[in-house]
Amino acid sequence: MLSPRLASRYAKSILSLAKERGSLEETVKDMRLLEETLDGSKDLRLMLKSPIIPSDKKEKVMNMLFSTQLSDLTYKFINLLVVKGREKHLVEMVHSFMGLYNKANHIVKATLTTAIPVDKKTVEEVRTLLLTNKLTKSVEILTKVDPTIVGGFVLKYGDMLLDNSVERKLQLIKKQIQDKSYISKF
Amino acid sequence: MAAVKPDEISSILREQLANVKTATELEEVGTVLQVGDGIARVYGLTNVQYGELVEFENGVKAIALNLEEDNVGVVLMGTSEEIKEGDTVRRTKVIASIKVGEGVLGRVLNTLGEPIDGKGPIQGELYEMPLERKAPGVIYRQPVNEPLQTGIKAIDAMIPIGRGQRELIIGDRQTGKTAVAIDTIINQKEFYDKGEPVFCIYVACGQKASTVAQIAKVLEENGAMAYTVIVTASAADPAPLIFYSPFAGAAIGEFFRDTGRPALIVYDDLSKQAVAYREVSLLLKRPPGREAYPGDVFYLHSRLLERAAKVNANDDIAQAMNDIPESIKGMIKGGGSLTALPIIETQGGDVSAYIPTNVISITDGQIFLESNLFNAGVRPAINVGISVSRVGGNAQIKTMKKVSGTLKLDQAQYRELEAFSKFGSDLDAATKAVLDKGARNVEMLKQAQFSPLSVEKQVAMVFLGTNNLMNAVPLGKVRAFEKEFLNQLESRFEETLTSLGGKKVTDEAKKTLADLAEEVALNYQK
Numbered sequence: 001m002l003s004p005r006l007a008s009r010y011a012k013s014i015l016s017l018a019k020e021r022g023s024l025e026e027t028v029k030d031m032r033l034l035e036e037t038l039d040g041s042k043d044l045r046l047m048l049k050s051p052i053i054p055s056d057k058k059e060k061v062m063n064m065l066f067s068t069q070l071s072d073l074t075y076k077f078i079n080l081l082v083v084k085g086r087e088k089h090l091v092e093m094v095h096s097f098m099g100l101y102n103k104a105n106h107i108v109k110a111t112l113t114t115a116i117p118v119d120k121k122t123v124e125e126v127r128t129l130l131l132t133n134k135l136t137k138s139v140e141i142l143t144k145v146d147p148t149i150v151g152g153f154v155l156k157y158g159d160m161l162l163d164n165s166v167e168r169k170l171q172l173i174k175k176q177i178q179d180k181s182y183i184s185k186f
Numbered sequence: 187m188a189a190v191k192p193d194e195i196s197s198i199l200r201e202q203l204a205n206v207k208t209a210t211e212l213e214e215v216g217t218v219l220q221v222g223d224g225i226a227r228v229y230g231l232t233n234v235q236y237g238e239l240v241e242f243e244n245g246v247k248a249i250a251l252n253l254e255e256d257n258v259g260v261v262l263m264g265t266s267e268e269i270k271e272g273d274t275v276r277r278t279k280v281i282a283s284i285k286v287g288e289g290v291l292g293r294v295l296n297t298l299g300e301p302i303d304g305k306g307p308i309q310g311e312l313y314e315m316p317l318e319r320k321a322p323g324v325i326y327r328q329p330v331n332e333p334l335q336t337g338i339k340a341i342d343a344m345i346p347i348g349r350g351q352r353e354l355i356i357g358d359r360q361t362g363k364t365a366v367a368i369d370t371i372i373n374q375k376e377f378y379d380k381g382e383p384v385f386c387i388y389v390a391c392g393q394k395a396s397t398v399a400q401i402a403k404v405l406e407e408n409g410a411m412a413y414t415v416i417v418t419a420s421a422a423d424p425a426p427l428i429f430y431s432p433f434a435g436a437a438i439g440e441f442f443r444d445t446g447r448p449a450l451i452v453y454d455d456l457s458k459q460a461v462a463y464r465e466v467s468l469l470l471k472r473p474p475g476r477e478a479y480p481g482d483v484f485y486l487h488s489r490l491l492e493r494a495a496k497v498n499a500n501d502d503i504a505q506a507m508n509d510i511p512e513s514i515k516g517m518i519k520g521g522g523s524l525t526a527l528p529i530i531e532t533q534g535g536d537v538s539a540y541i542p543t544n545v546i547s548i549t550d551g552q553i554f555l556e557s558n559l560f561n562a563g564v565r566p567a568i569n570v571g572i573s574v575s576r577v578g579g580n581a582q583i584k585t586m587k588k589v590s591g592t593l594k595l596d597q598a599q600y601r602e603l604e605a606f607s608k609f610g611s612d613l614d615a616a617t618k619a620v621l622d623k624g625a626r627n628v629e630m631l632k633q634a635q636f637s638p639l640s641v642e643k644q645v646a647m648v649f650l651g652t653n654n655l656m657n658a659v660p661l662g663k664v665r666a667f668e669k670e671f672l673n674q675l676e677s678r679f680e681e682t683l684t685s686l687g688g689k690k691v692t693d694e695a696k697k698t699l700a701d702l703a704e705e706v707a708l709n710y711q712k
Contacts, residue, residue, distance in 0.1 A: 004256045005255075005256055008256065160214060160215070161274070161276070
């Protein structure tokens with residue numbers, strides 16, 4: 001995220017407008033779709049960010065991709081970005097929008113990273129664990145597979161991180177051996 | 187050496203591993219938005235505190251200095267090369283601190299307290315001392331009442347420094363600012379040998395690494411490293427390390443101060459520190475003020491120099507002192523002191539620039555060094571007319587106070603007449619006498635580098651100067667006379683010499699000094 005302040009300004013404006021028009025659910029659905037598409041396609045992200053591709057071409061591409069699927073408001077929003085020359089920040093804005101929406105509705109986004117793919121049951125267990133916090137109404141869990149953590153899991157939600165990976169433990173052991181802090185003080 | 191059995195190694199390792207803690211804790215994290223110029227902007231870290239240490243994935247530490255609405259500005263205490271956008275940053279929940287103990291003496295450390303002299307890790311028990319700490323409050327202090335002997339005649343006689351004082355050393359480049367400070371450190375050897383050491387900390391802040399190596403060598407050769415620590419952040423280090431290095435030095439000084447011992451800290455130099463702070467502030471997008479320094483550059487120096495203090499001699503009061511770090515609670519003793527000798531380099535003798543005026547107003551006096559005096563051969567090149575010490579007078583030893591009483595005035599008179607006498611050659615006897623005395627005193631106050639004098643010898647020389655006892659000696663031979671006089675005094679009248687360090691210059695001692703001066707002077711007449 002290059003400029004969080006810029007992104008949050010645009011996100012706030014579309015959020016409040018959607019609320020005012022009573023089309024919040026629709027807009028959220030659109031934003032989810034945008035988020036998924038953008039997160040899934042690196043080419044699309046690069047195209048939006050590219051300073052070489054002219055805006056009208058970007059607009060055409062977005063048009064072809066989303067014109068049938070997006071609601072009027074979201075579509076206008078993308079057009080506004082193109083007019084303002086801010087289309088390269090779309091990704092951040094979408095993330096920022098989802099962040100604002102999630103915060104307002106007490107939805108927590110969590111990322112579960114493991115070395116091997118996990119089954120649904122474990123994910124559900126993590127979900128129930130996170131739901132024990134009374135302020136959390138629902139949890140969205142994204143699972144990631146990262147063999148470099150060797151084993152264990154890393155759970156990140158909001159600004160909190162529970163790093164229970166083997167890699168982190170090895171790091172801690174290395175550090176403690178280097179500092180000799182294992183020698184108990186008398 | 188007996189061969190090590192493999193099972194011994196593995197048993198040790200097992201024992202060590204058994205004590206290793208790997209419990210997982212919930213951590214607070216953020217992600218790097220932007221990194222460069224020794225600054226990183228971090229998204230997240232919502233609960234981070236001002237001045238807290240944060241850690242990057244590759245182990246580089248940073249200090250949170252800007253807490254903004256949507257991001258946190260941190261200054262890196264290492265290189266930014268391996269840090270990428272999107273990296274995780276963890277809170278450590280501790281504020282920046284360094285580890286201090288008796289083992290730091292004789293070592294060269296960096297701002298983070300890591301030894302960089304290649305002599306291995308610091309030995310002995312270490313205590314965590316925070317870099318930023320509030321200075322002791324009013325009731326935990328007491329007035330300056332003990333002298334800090336610099337071993338330099340001109341300073342100890344006319345600009346005396348007391349323990350717990352902050353005396354600025356200011357002057358252009360190449361005027362001997364560092365030399366004054368180093369001589370002062372070397373002079374503390376006398377007290378170290380006596381078993382009542384003044385622990386010294388030399389903070390090289392933005393200096394050339396070669397200069398620091400040179401100073402370490404000089405201190406080593408003069409036997410001063412045994413009670414000295416060098417804290418260095420060279421010009422090649424990142425700006426945050428440079429501007430935090432005086433704070434690291436102060437943390438070490440506070441360890442000695444709060445455990446009831448005297449310490450001396452030299453900040454060499456604070457103008458470079460201010461420049462490093464300006465760099466960081468501008469990169470953090472804080473608004474620039476006069477000379478592009480940020481608005482809080484005064485506070486930067488004032489809070490640092492306030493930490494120099496003379497702690498109340500009463501143990502109970504000292505133990506109640508504010509903001510004592512957890513690690514040294516229970517070791518606190520009263521009566522300790524931290525004397526600060528900040529150094530400021532001026533450009534072309536301009537003391538009305540921003541940083542010099544700030545620091546002059548913060549300190550309890552200043553020693554002005556001038557390049558024209560230096561070039562005229564007056565070394566140390568102290569301009570006694572504008573150098574002052576606001577509190578040191580109370581701490582001067584009695585005999586020195588007595589004999590040096592008129593010296594400053596005499597010299598002021600001399601300088602006034604000196605300019606005047608250049609116009610004509612016909613002078614009355616009184617004027618001539620003042621000029622003669624003044625010129626001899628200027629010679630008498632000259633002193634070679636790395637040759638501090640004990641206070642007794644200084645009293646003897648100042649006594650000769652103020653009482654016109656060197657009139658018979660030609661101007662060019664005053665220094666040779668001084669050498670022989672002090673030699674004779676030491677070998678023949680040791681008792682008289684020791685008595686000069688006492689409460690009063692007895693009539694007997696006065697007579698001995700006068701007689702000896704007359705005797706030695708005979709050898710130096712034309």
